Amino acid sequence: MYVQVSNYSKVIRGKEILRSVNVGFERGAIYGIVGPNGSGKTMLLRAICGFIRPTSGSVSIGGRPVVFNEKLPEKIGVIIENPGFVGSETGMQNLKYLADINRAFDSAEVTRLLKSFDLYDARDQKVKSYSLGMRQKLAIVQALMEHQNLILLDEPTNGLDARSVGVFLDQMRRQRDAGRTIVIASHHDGELTQIADRLYAMADGRLSS
Amino acid sequence: MLHDIRYLLQSLRDKAGLHVLVALVYALVFTQLVHSDFIAYGAFDPHVFFGMFRVSDDPNIANLPFNVSSVMFMAFGLALPLGRFSRYLMAAEPMVYVRKRRGVAHFLLYLASAVAYCVMFTVVQLVATFALRGDTSLRSQLPGAVCAAGVLLLLMLIVGAGHLLGSAVMGYLAAALVYAAVLSFGKFDGWLIASGACSVPHWAPVLLLCVVGLAVLDTFLLCGNEMY
Incomplete structure (x- = not known):
C-alpha cells in the first residue's frame, strides 16, 4: 500500500x-x-x-x-478546514508563496489549473475580494499545483x-x-x-x- | 519564511481602527500620568522612564499603587496588539505546514517581531516624554526604557506560553500576576534597581535570563504543539 x-x-x-x-x-x-x-x-x-x-x-x-x-x-496536497490565504495578496501571489516554500512553482500547471477552475481572470485580484467558492477553488489549485503524489x-x-x-x-x-x-x-x-x-x-x- | 512574514503583516494590518482606538486611549492615560505630580500614585519622576518600575519613597504608600505608570505601560503594551502576535505564533495553517513543518524558524520570526514591537512601543513613549517634559534627559530615561521594553517582552512571552498551553486567558492572568507580584515587593524591586558587578543593575542579568528561559520554553512548547 x-x-x-x-x-x-x-x-x-x-x-x-x-x-x-x-x-x-x-x-x-x-x-x-x-x-x-x-x-x-x-x-x-x-x-x-x-x-x-x-x-x-x-x-x-x-x-x-x-x-x-x-x-x-x-509531497502532500491538502485542504483541511477553511484555507488561510493572505487576503491582502492576490490569488497568484498566494499560490507563488506556497509553491516557493519548496521552490516548486510550475507556472504552466498553475495556469492550466486556474483556467480549468475559471479563476485565471481573477488571479491578480486580492483574495479578500474572492467569494467563498473562489477561495475554495484556489485551495484546490494549491493542493494540485505541485504534482503532489x-x-x-x-x-x-x-x-x-x-x-x-x-x-x-x-x-x-x-x-x-x-x-x-x-x-x-x-x-x-x-x-x-x-x-x-x-x-x-x-x-x-x-x-x- | 516570505509567506510567514506576509501572513504576520496581514494579521497586524487587519482591524487597524481598533489598534488606533486603543492607542488613543493610552495616549490620553500617558499624557495625564506624565503630567502628574500626585505622589500617591507615583508622580512623574524625570529621572526614571515612565514604564520603569520604582520603589515607593513614602513608607505610607505601598509599592504596587506607586507604580501606576509602569502598570499602565505594561497593560496597554500587551493590549495594543490585540493578541495578534500570539495568534501568529499559534497559526496552524495546513497548506503551509504540509510543505514545511512549524519549528524554530517560525518562533524566531515571532520573537523578532515581538522585540521590534516592544522597542517601537518604548521609543514612541520616550519621544513623547521629551516632548511633554523639558526636565528630563536621555541619560536618565534610557536605562529604564530598556528595562521596561525587556519586561514587556517577557510578559508577551508569558502570554505566548499561555496560548501554547491552550489558554490565552491563563497566559494574560499569569503575566498580570507575575508583574503584580514583582511590584508588590519593594525590597526586591530595590535590589533589582541597585547596581551590581561592573555597575550593571541587577535587573539586567535577571531579565535576560528570564527572557531567554521563556523563549526556550515557548520554542519547546511550539514544536510540541499538535495541530487539531
Whole structure:
C-alpha cells in the first residue's frame, strides 16, 4: 500500500477521536470517506499529514513513517478546514508563496489549473475580494499545483456551484489517471459515489468499508 | 519564511481602527500620568522612564499603587496588539505546514517581531516624554526604557506560553500576576534597581535570563504543539 494507516488511535482530553483505524490507500486511486460532522474524518487526514501524534498506531507513506512535526516522506496536497490565504495578496501571489516554500512553482500547471477552475481572470485580484467558492477553488489549485503524489481533501466542494463541482470531479479523475492517490472526506456521499474507486464510512472515530 | 512574514503583516494590518482606538486611549492615560505630580500614585519622576518600575519613597504608600505608570505601560503594551502576535505564533495553517513543518524558524520570526514591537512601543513613549517634559534627559530615561521594553517582552512571552498551553486567558492572568507580584515587593524591586558587578543593575542579568528561559520554553512548547 502506498499509504498505510495501522491501528491508529487518537485520544484528546479523554475522548477517543480515532479508534484503531486500519486502512490502506493504493497509488492511482480515489478514496472517499463519508461520515457526519465530528466522526473523525478530518482528524484522520491530520494524522496522515503528521499534524498530530498518535496515541497508538502509525502512518506510513511510500513505506516511510510519518512522524509528528518532521519532514513528510512525500509531497502532500491538502485542504483541511477553511484555507488561510493572505487576503491582502492576490490569488497568484498566494499560490507563488506556497509553491516557493519548496521552490516548486510550475507556472504552466498553475495556469492550466486556474483556467480549468475559471479563476485565471481573477488571479491578480486580492483574495479578500474572492467569494467563498473562489477561495475554495484556489485551495484546490494549491493542493494540485505541485504534482503532489498524495492529495487529501476535506469537504473540497464546499461553496462550489454545480459547474465547478463537475470541473473538480474531472480534475480528480485526471489526477488519478496520472497515478496519484486521492483521499476525499465529505459528509455528502452523492459526489463521492460518482468518482471514488472505494468508499469508506466513518462514524464515532471508526472507519469501516 | 516570505509567506510567514506576509501572513504576520496581514494579521497586524487587519482591524487597524481598533489598534488606533486603543492607542488613543493610552495616549490620553500617558499624557495625564506624565503630567502628574500626585505622589500617591507615583508622580512623574524625570529621572526614571515612565514604564520603569520604582520603589515607593513614602513608607505610607505601598509599592504596587506607586507604580501606576509602569502598570499602565505594561497593560496597554500587551493590549495594543490585540493578541495578534500570539495568534501568529499559534497559526496552524495546513497548506503551509504540509510543505514545511512549524519549528524554530517560525518562533524566531515571532520573537523578532515581538522585540521590534516592544522597542517601537518604548521609543514612541520616550519621544513623547521629551516632548511633554523639558526636565528630563536621555541619560536618565534610557536605562529604564530598556528595562521596561525587556519586561514587556517577557510578559508577551508569558502570554505566548499561555496560548501554547491552550489558554490565552491563563497566559494574560499569569503575566498580570507575575508583574503584580514583582511590584508588590519593594525590597526586591530595590535590589533589582541597585547596581551590581561592573555597575550593571541587577535587573539586567535577571531579565535576560528570564527572557531567554521563556523563549526556550515557548520554542519547546511550539514544536510540541499538535495541530487539531
